[in-house]
Amino acid sequence: xxxxxxxxxxxxxxxxxxxxxxxxxxxxxxxxxxxxxxxxxxxxxxxxxxxxxxxxxxxxxxxxxxxxxxxxxxxxxxxxxxxxxxxxxxxxxxxxxxxxxxxxxxxxxxxxxxxxxxxxxxxxxxxxxxx
Numbered sequence: 202x203x204x205x206x207x208x209x210x211x212x213x214x215x216x217x218x219x220x221x222x223x224x225x226x227x228x229x230x231x232x233x234x235x236x237x238x239x240x241x242x243x244x245x246x247x248x249x250x251x252x253x254x255x256x257x258x259x260x261x262x263x264x265x266x267x268x269x270x271x272x273x274x275x276x277x278x279x280x281x282x283x284x285x286x287x288x289x290x291x292x293x294x295x296x297x298x299x300x301x302x303x304x305x306x307x308x309x310x311x312x313x314x315x316x317x318x319x320x321x322x323x324x325x326x327x328x329x330x331x332x
Contacts, residue, residue, distance in 0.1 A: 216239065244288050
């Protein structure tokens with residue numbers, strides 16, 4: 202059986218899916234996220250878990266950290282790098298519990314976090330996803 206030696210997708214595997222997903226974003230949007238760094242970690246850190254008031258670290262698939270384009274100015278001094286964090290274990294658990302392809306899950310998470318980069322809130326993104 203080919204599954205006998207199979208292992209769960211690694212951080213590097215998730216990073217590859219994330220970079221493939223970023224390539225699917227239309228060019229007019231992608232040019233605004235070319236400097237956004239994607240980082241894959243096992244879980245969010247404790248500070249993020251507390252800040253987001255999570256009941257479990259499995260509750261967070263991804264997180265955008267940075268200043269949204271809506272709030273940036275050419276006069277601002279850049280303080281930090283805009284980052285999209287993906288959390289491997291929560292993604293894998295969600296994947297295992299739902300009827301969704303891992304690539305699609307990573308892509309949806311990336312698109313959601315890119316939406317935050319553009320200054321969209323969760324309600325805006327839900328409205329766009331339903332249209």
